[in-house]
Amino acid sequence: MVLELQKRLGEAIRAVILKNYALELANVPLETPPDLHFGEVASPVAFELARKLRKAPRLIAQEIVTGLGAVEGFAGFEVAGAGYINARLDRAAAARNIAAVDTERVRLVPRRLMGQPHALVEHTSINPNKAAHIGHLRNAILGDTFVRLLRADGYKVDVQNYIDNTGVQVADIVVALKHLELDAIPGINVRDQHTLPAIKKRIEYHEQESRKHPDNRELLIDYVCWRLYAQVNVWYMALETTEQDQAKVAERKRIRLDTLHEIEKGNNEIAEVAELISTAVLRHHLETMLRLGIEYDFLPRESEILHLKFWEAARQKLEQSGVLYQVTQGKNAGCWVMKRPGSEASTEETDDDAKVIVRSNGTVTYVGKDIAYHLWKFGLLGRDFGYRPFFRYAGHACWISTEHGEADHPHFGGATAIYNVIDARQSDPQANVIQALRGMGHAAAADHYTHFSYEMVALTPRCAEELGYNISDEDKKRPYIEISGRKGFGVKADDLIDKLIAATRAEVDARQTGRDETERQKIAEQIAIGALRYFMLKYTRNSVIAFDFKDALSFEGETGPYIQYAVVRIRNIFRKGATTPEAALAGFAKQTGQQVSESASQRSTAAAHDGFSQYLSGEENEDIWALWLRAGRFSLVLEQSIAASEPAFLAKHAFQLAQEFNNFYHKHRILTEEDPERKIFLLATAAVVVRELVQALNLLGIESPEAM
RNA sequence: GCGCCCGUAGCUCAGCUGGAUAGAGCGACUGACUACGAAUCAGUAGGCCGGGAGUUCGAAUCUCUCCGGGCGCACCA
Secondary structure (H helix, E strand, O other), X not given: OHHHHHHHHHHHHHHHHHXXXXXXXXXXXXXXXXXXXXXXXXXXXXXXXXXXXXOOHHHHHHHHHHHHOOOXXXXXXXXXXXXXXXXXXXXXXXXXXXXXXOHHHHOOOHHHHOOOOEEEEEOOOOOOOOOOEHHHHHHHHHXXXXXXXXXXXXXXXXXXXXXXXXXXHHHHHHHHHHHOOOOOOOOOOHHHOOOHHHHHHHHHHHXXXXXXXXXXXXXOHHHHHHHHHHHHHHHHHOOOOOHHHHHHHHHHHHHHHHHHHHHHHOOOHHHHHHHHHHHHHHHHHHHHHHOOOOOOOEEOEHHHHHHOOHHHHHHHHHHHOOOOEEOOEOOOOOOEEEOOOOOOOOOOOEOOOOEEEEOOOOOEOHHHHHHHHHHHHOOOOOOOOEEEEEEEOOOOEEEEEEOOOOOOOOOOOOOOEEEEEEEHHHHHHHHHHHHHHHHOOOHHHHHOEEEEEEOOEEEOHHHHHHOOOOOOHHHHHOOOEEOEOOOOEOOEHHHHHHHHHHHXXXXXXXXXXXXXXXXXXXXXXXXXXHHHHHHHHOOOOOOOEEEOHHHHOOOOOOOHHHHHHHHHHHHHHHHHOOOOHHHXXXXXXXXXXXXXXXXXXXXXXXXXXXXXXXXXXOHHHHHHHHHHHHHOOHHHHHHHHHHOOOHHHHHHHHHHHHHHHHHHHHHOOOOOOOOHHXXXXXXXXXXXXXXHHHHHHHHOOOOOOOOO
């Protein structure tokens, strides 16, 4: 609503400027004034023109206002301050439009005319070797929310979760299973605990036991791996005091490397263990994310990128385009390298600053594989994965890559725009891939490659102490401490979710005594997830979240439950009033509709005769109008959110709308309102707000409970 | 050494392409449940927007510089 009006005003001002001064402006600056006294939309364009025209800004503003005349949807324009052009909306008309908004319309129409854009969003991408932690939650929640925003804006979106199942992190767990003393498990003899059948049995044991005791998360395979991962990292370091120990350390590091190479090669016992463990852990990651309403379409795995020789296909193209070249001298002698972003390719012989893609022993580095993978994403590789279904969701299946897949499968890759949700620490490697694409002449692909970067989630020293970790005096002084899977230092995702649900459940039990067990549990889960998702979304991407249970477990103030509570309140109003938002909006439309037809013949006095406009103007009604106006800003916020890749904008919008509603709720009593026409108006106000809140929450992945 | 990010109220953060009196939440202190449920609302206190210089009619926002904090910069993956 507001978005359309802004665009219309911008065009109108542009036309006037072109006509009056023969100046072509690319875009007219428009902003929201700090106070409704200044109108609903303002433009400081006169300041900009003042220099070019050598004229006082106030005079220019006046000339533009005169030139504008009447613009549909606006009640008038005025010049204020040193030269602002302030626009006032036709409030009654705006309210009519806002009330009539069809939420389905959000799937914007113009996109279809240009052909639906196809985006590929990759998020989560947790190494399948340990339980997910709160840092991974931020990634997945940001990514999932962005997917929802894109879909609301009419994009076709494929959601991918990249699985690095052949990396050192998985190798570390295999090493642990093959070489460490493991927990005693019934049916496994200590002597052959490291054999393949025993490891298989161990994984199966955890699958069965964790199903039998769903409350005991420590039985879950991903939790078991969390501990093993920390243990094996201690094991690698051994006791580095004596020479014998140093030899031992070297030996263990060698075991690690050998294990990694076996996994990469495939078709052997080590690789089989890796496959078992990474698949089992992956499945639990999907379960954990599903608790938050997060689903995926496709899981490309590194093992297939290796076995299907993606790199070999990419290498040819890289060499042909000259992006990849060999150096013969310097520290990179014998390597195939690529110039770094921002640097010049130096001589062909020595290039110490270049990025190594192929090592002197002929093996490819991580960046090389990543370039190949991204060529596939844009459909530029000329090679594809095999596919088979892996995980079943309520509405669709999630597919996984495989060497020889099913004949009948959906098509992934070949997107026009990609978004990689990866933390800020990886901006260098991401830049390398973009650099390669550009160097190969794929400028369009490089331009539509977005590193959706975000800062990490760390723990406050206080939180770390609460969890029982020993922290140094040095760390205590820091604002936050980085999470480390290697050290087993962090808050696991499922633990946090459990804690949140326990806290909300206690509240719900106290409040909802009339409801049964399953209902209360459902409400508690909706609130807990709402709290968690909002918590991860309210910070803008490049601010580090210093995690603290006090903040994360809060349900008051700027939180998800605060917004959910506003929805519940509105629903209660309609329940008590024995009506529905739909009915209220229909009643409102009927009344205003009559006003429209009446006023058609006498346009000039239409506003004065519109029964509802009296409730939208005047000092005492400014807050109500502000509420309508904010409700009408949704598409504007959605557009900004997508353009900036910043879901936090929408989160803030939802909170502010809920806040303004709560204020309205305390000031005006709806059901006891005696003036029937005003009552219809107030009900319509609540109906518009609940519609917008539910929609915004939906896009944030937050459900709206029936009660709380 | 090079690159990126951050520095705004006691704490945690917003502040959109430069614009009109710098905003929230938490915490502190006052008040408001016989009401559409208080997971709420109203109010008070609290800010040389890290320091300095520059560009501009105009800077929390852009540029430079300094200070403080964080993270990257391997033939590891």
